[in-house]
Amino acid sequence: MHSYDTPGSVSLQIKLPNGRVVVTTVDQPKTTVDLVSLGRRGRDPSEDIEVTMDEQGGRHVLRVEQRNNFKWGPIQISWGADLECRITCPPGTELDLSGASTDVRVEGDLGEVSARTASGDVRLQNVGGPLRVKTASGDVFVAAVAGEASLVTVSGDVSVERIDTTLTGRTVSGDVTVGTVAGELVLATTSGDVDVKAVVSGDVRVQTVSGDVRVGIGRGTRVWVDAASVSGALESELGLQDADVEGDAAAGTVVPLHVKTVSGDVAVVRVAAAISA
Numbered sequence: 001m002h003s004y005d006t007p008g009s010v011s012l013q014i015k016l017p018n019g020r021v022v023v024t025t026v027d028q029p030k031t032t033v034d035l036v037s038l039g040r041r042g043r044d045p046s047e048d049i050e051v052t053m054d055e056q057g058g059r060h061v062l063r064v065e066q067r068n069n070f071k072w073g074p075i076q077i078s079w080g081a082d083l084e085c086r087i088t089c090p091p092g093t094e095l096d097l098s099g100a101s102t103d104v105r106v107e108g109d110l111g112e113v114s115a116r117t118a119s120g121d122v123r124l125q126n127v128g129g130p131l132r133v134k135t136a137s138g139d140v141f142v143a144a145v146a147g148e149a150s151l152v153t154v155s156g157d158v159s160v161e162r163i164d165t166t167l168t169g170r171t172v173s174g175d176v177t178v179g180t181v182a183g184e185l186v187l188a189t190t191s192g193d194v195d196v197k198a199v200v201s202g203d204v205r206v207q208t209v210s211g212d213v214r215v216g217i218g219r220g221t222r223v224w225v226d227a228a229s230v231s232g233a234l235e236s237e238l239g240l241q242d243a244d245v246e247g248d249a250a251a252g253t254v255v256p257l258h259v260k261t262v263s264g265d266v267a268v269v270r271v272a273a274a275i276s277a
Contacts, residue, residue, distance in 0.1 A: 002033040004053045006060040010093040015065040017100045019045070019083035025091045025108025031062055032089075038082040045083040062089075092128060103138075112147070121156075139174075157192075163202075175211075180218075193264075198271050199223070205258045212264045215257060216271035227259040227266050236268035 007029040014021055019038075031053075035046035045066075052063045064085055091109040102120040106113075112129035115122050119137040131149040133140050138156045142149070149167040151158050153174050160167065161179040168186045169176055175193045178185065183202045187194055190209045200218040217223055217238060227234055259266050 002051045002053075004031045004060070004062070005029060006031040006053075006062075006090065009059040010089050011059055011061045012087065012089065012093060012095045012097075013061060013063045013065075014085070014095070014097045015063075015099065016049075016083070016085065016102050017066060018102055019085065019099075021085045021087070021097060021099075021102060021104040023087045023089065023093075023095065023104070023106045023108070023110070025093065025106075025110065026088045027091060029090060030088070031060065031093075032087065033062070033064060034086040036084045036086060038084055049083070049085070062087075094129070199255055199257070201253065201255060203256050205256075207260045208264045209262045210264060211261065212266070213259050213261055214267045214269065215259065216269050217255075217257075219270065219272050221255055222253075223255045223257045223268075225257050225259075225268060227257070227268065229261040229264060229266050231263045232261050233265045235266070237270045238268055 010031055012023070033051050035049055037044050037046055048066050050065050050067050054061045092111045094111045095113045097104055097115045099120055100118045102117050104115060104120065105123045106125055109126040109128060113124060113127050114132045117135045117138050120135060121139045122133050122135060123141045125143045127142065127145040127147065130147040131142065131145045134152045135156055136154040138153065140151055140153055140156060140158045142160045144162045145167070146164060148165055151167070151169045154172045156174045158169055158171055158174060159177045163178060163181050163183045163185055166184040171189045171192045173191045176187055176189060178196045179198065181196060181199045181202055181204060185202065185204045187206045189211050192208065192211045194206050194208060194211060194213045196204065196215045198216045198218045200221050204215065206213050223238060225236065225238060
């Protein structure tokens with residue numbers, strides 16, 4: 001195990017072509033890395049992993065990278081059994097991860113997060129800064145994000161429990177589920193359904209091709225609904241007129257809701273309370 005004293009800011013820079021990365025935040029000024037081989041045969045893959053710690057501009061930068069790979073353009077070929085990289089770090093640590101078939105799971109609170117995988121899942125808890133995730137054939141789960149977020153998947157589902165700022169999402173052949181929306185939500189899907197559990201404030205824009213859309217409106221939230229569908233049904237408990245404002249417009253902010261679908265149904269429903277994805 002590698003262990004470092006890391007008072008102050010910490011940044012994780014991880015480049016692994018496969019395996020799993022598990023990050024756990026612990027309220028202490030220390031960062032550890034434990035490399036665990038998950039295979040029973042073959043060469044120990046941890047022998048090909050390089051772990052370094054540097055200090056740059058008052059920031060502790062931890063790098064975990066696999067060496068001795070055969071590279072051909074953007075393709076990396078590695079040999080050996082699966083590897084699990086277990087990291088503990090202080091809350092607020094920044095994460096920059098890139099991989100091929102690399103899964104990442106975070107338990108705790110991080111700062112800014114950037115993750116790029118080809119066929120790996122990304123599972124995050126609380127993200128305190130900007131969030132950027134791009135994956136092909138991988139699912140994405142985020143509990144909450146305090147900064148602007150961009151999520152892009154191909155053949156993967158997206159699930160976000162709560163949005164308080166701005167989230168932009170694009171999926172192909174993947175469903176999107178959002179719990180509570182209290183910020184700006186912009187979604188575009190192809191061959192994927194969208195389920196927004198509860199909108200309490202903000203601005204919601206959803207476009208789908210070959211996908212159904214369901215949007216729940218929190219009790220007491222007033223909306224302006226603009227919905228249209230080509231080859232799909234429109235249903236709403238609130239009305240679907242071009243300028244439909246429920247309640248007294250002078251009483252508070254009205255949430256704009258724009259939904260456009262091609263070959264997809266649209267349903268706008270009233271829900272009792274804000275809920276998770």
